[in-house]
Amino acid sequence: MRPFAYARVSDTTLAAEAGRDTGQGQTDAPVQFLAGGTTLIDLMKLDVLRPGAVVDLKPLAAKYSAIQAGSDGLRLGGFAKMSKVADDPVVLRDYPAIAQSLQLAASPQIRNMASLAGNVLQRTRCNYYRDVTWPCNKRQPGSGCSAIGGANRNFAVLGTDDSCISQYPGDFGVALAALGADVELSGSGGFRVMPFGTLHRPPDGKPHIETTLRPGEVITGFRVPAGAWTRRSLYLKIRDRQSYEFAISSAAVALDIDGGVVRQARIGLGGMAYRPWRAHEAEAALIGKPLTEASAKEAADAALQGAKIHGENAFKPILARRTLVRALLQAQTMEA
Amino acid sequence: MERPEDRSGPSRRNLLTAGAAAAALPAAQAAAALPAAAAGRVEMTLAVNGRDDRVVADMRTSLLDALREHLHLTGSKKGCDQGQCGACTVLVNGQRVLSCLTLAVAVQGEAITTIEGLAKADGTLHPMQQAFLDQDGYQCGYCTPGQILSAVACVHEGHAKSDDDIREYMSGNLCRCAAYPKIVAAVKQARGRMETA
Numbered sequence: 001m002r003p004f005a006y007a008r009v010s011d012t013t014l015a016a017e018a019g020r021d022t023g024q025g026q027t028d029a030p031v032q033f034l035a036g037g038t039t040l041i042d043l044m045k046l047d048v049l050r051p052g053a054v055v056d057l058k059p060l061a062a063k064y065s066a067i068q069a070g071s072d073g074l075r076l077g078g079f080a081k082m083s084k085v086a087d088d089p090v091v092l093r094d095y096p097a098i099a100q101s102l103q104l105a106a107s108p109q110i111r112n113m114a115s116l117a118g119n120v121l122q123r124t125r126c127n128y129y130r131d132v133t134w135p136c137n138k139r140q141p142g143s144g145c146s147a148i149g150g151a152n153r154n155f156a157v158l159g160t161d162d163s164c165i166s167q168y169p170g171d172f173g174v175a176l177a178a179l180g181a182d183v184e185l186s187g188s189g190g191f192r193v194m195p196f197g198t199l200h201r202p203p204d205g206k207p208h209i210e211t212t213l214r215p216g217e218v219i220t221g222f223r224v225p226a227g228a229w230t231r232r233s234l235y236l237k238i239r240d241r242q243s244y245e246f247a248i249s250s251a252a253v254a255l256d257i258d259g260g261v262v263r264q265a266r267i268g269l270g271g272m273a274y275r276p277w278r279a280h281e282a283e284a285a286l287i288g289k290p291l292t293e294a295s296a297k298e299a300a301d302a303a304l305q306g307a308k309i310h311g312e313n314a315f316k317p318i319l320a321r322r323t324l325v326r327a328l329l330q331a332q333t334m335e336a
Numbered sequence: 337m338e339r340p341e342d343r344s345g346p347s348r349r350n351l352l353t354a355g356a357a358a359a360a361l362p363a364a365q366a367a368a369a370l371p372a373a374a375a376g377r378v379e380m381t382l383a384v385n386g387r388d389d390r391v392v393a394d395m396r397t398s399l400l401d402a403l404r405e406h407l408h409l410t411g412s413k414k415g416c417d418q419g420q421c422g423a424c425t426v427l428v429n430g431q432r433v434l435s436c437l438t439l440a441v442a443v444q445g446e447a448i449t450t451i452e453g454l455a456k457a458d459g460t461l462h463p464m465q466q467a468f469l470d471q472d473g474y475q476c477g478y479c480t481p482g483q484i485l486s487a488v489a490c491v492h493e494g495h496a497k498s499d500d501d502i503r504e505y506m507s508g509n510l511c512r513c514a515a516y517p518k519i520v521a522a523v524k525q526a527r528g529r530m531e532t533a
Binding site: 001003004005008034042045046054056058083087108109112242243244 | 395398417418419425431437442486489495506508
């Protein structure tokens with residue numbers, strides 16, 4: 001690990017000031033924010049992240065950790081710990097997809113450490129990104145993508161381009177994408193809210209620029225809008241081992257069903273895409289139809305229509321379809 | 337257990353003490369302050385097992401290394417040092433965390449419990465320690481301190497209600513000897529005694 005200066009900040013104004021060089025997710029940003037540290041310290045040990053200064057945001061947790069549910073939806077503090085939200089009775093009852101996405105992620109120890117805001121900003125698990133001896137456009141712009149033509153079994157098939165096929169590794173972000181959440185931000189320009197779906201950038205030939213955050217901006221919370229579909233929601237995660245493993249395929253689904261007919265559907269896919277992925281095409285394919293295995297398969301086909309495979313990950317679009325069909329049929333049987 | 341106070345280096349600079357003032361430094365200045373922070377060590381106070389310990393260590397020191405190398409509390413084990421195995425599990429404010437991914441400098445003032453702090457002063461083992469002995473919940477023993485602290489937290493969290501629950505909520509602690517069935521048995525034994533304690 002490279003040497004770094006350490007400072008702890010007590011509010012978002014000071015964070016914006018101290019974090020003016022945090023960039024937009026660039027690996028070589030000279031300043032990095034520290035929340036739970038589960039990504040940052042790991043990648044600093046691997047010499048992937050080399051900040052000259054680490055700005056510890058821990059004191060912000062006192063103000064931005066609340067879990068509030070109301071008639072307009074769910075508000076989650078950005079500094080709430082994953083474990084706390086996963087066990088919250090109201091989240092479990094009214095937003096099960098959110099609770100499950102958190103409970104099925106990482107390990108109990110990591111869920112105790114990691115904040116929600118840090119979780120959605122976790123870096124890809126691409127082995128070429130994590131090993132500094134390999135070319136990687138995300139880590140070192142212009143050096144190439146070693147995964148294209150490399151060992152790429154658990155790589156993305158949606159939302160990639162020729163510069164990067166890495167996969168967004170998170171679960172909670174997939175549930176947020178599906179449920180159409182917003183993200184609350186605080187920075188030098190003050191407070192703002194933007195759709196969660198625009199937080200992570202597509203690669204666009206510049207995969208080193210990961211987010212649309214402004215330098216120094218801190219995620220202070222998430223808003224999940226209320227809807228008839230949130231109670232009938234779930235997160236289905238498929239892994240190479242049963243627990244403590246990243247998704248190889250996952251689906252967050254939420255359904256509003258009336259008399260067997262789908263009125264509204266919200267669908268996200270994980271373990272499959274460059275960024276948290278909402279499958280609008282699959283949602284549209286279901287609306288107004290009875291939910292059957294056949295209609296679920298049509299929706300899954302729509303979701304994966306643009307999939308692009310790269311050798312070892314050729315199985316993924318098939319697995320994603322099966323994951324989504326199973327998730328939809330399972331959600332249908334829930335009482336809501 | 338005797339714990340020699342760490343005085344392994346001079347305290348040249350402590351970036352923490354400036355608090356908000358240091359934090360308000362523009363990033364350029366923070367970066368400019370880097371060589372001093374890097375070359376010098378930082379003085380910190382860690383509250384481990386109910387007592388305050390002064391540690392003078394490099395800014396980069398993980399909580400795990402602070403415990404093992406500076407406070408000579410070698411019960412917490414270094415397995416992967418990457419947050420993947422759970423051997424380094426300790427409790428911070430009662431919550432189980434990975435000490436290898438925790439910066440020591442960032443947990444000053446928080447109550448840290450290691451395996452050395454579980455037994456009573458008279459040597460009576462914690463019910464979870466006793467259960468691991470009774471159930472033979474280990475072979476080589478390397479992962480055991482992390483397993484035991486994780487298991488204590490697992491029971492306190494209410495995540496030890498069934499065998500499946502225990503397996504799921506103990507999944508952050510790997511055991512290369514695969515003592516898993518006996519670990520589940522140990523957690524169940526201690527669960528009853530912790531609840532009635």
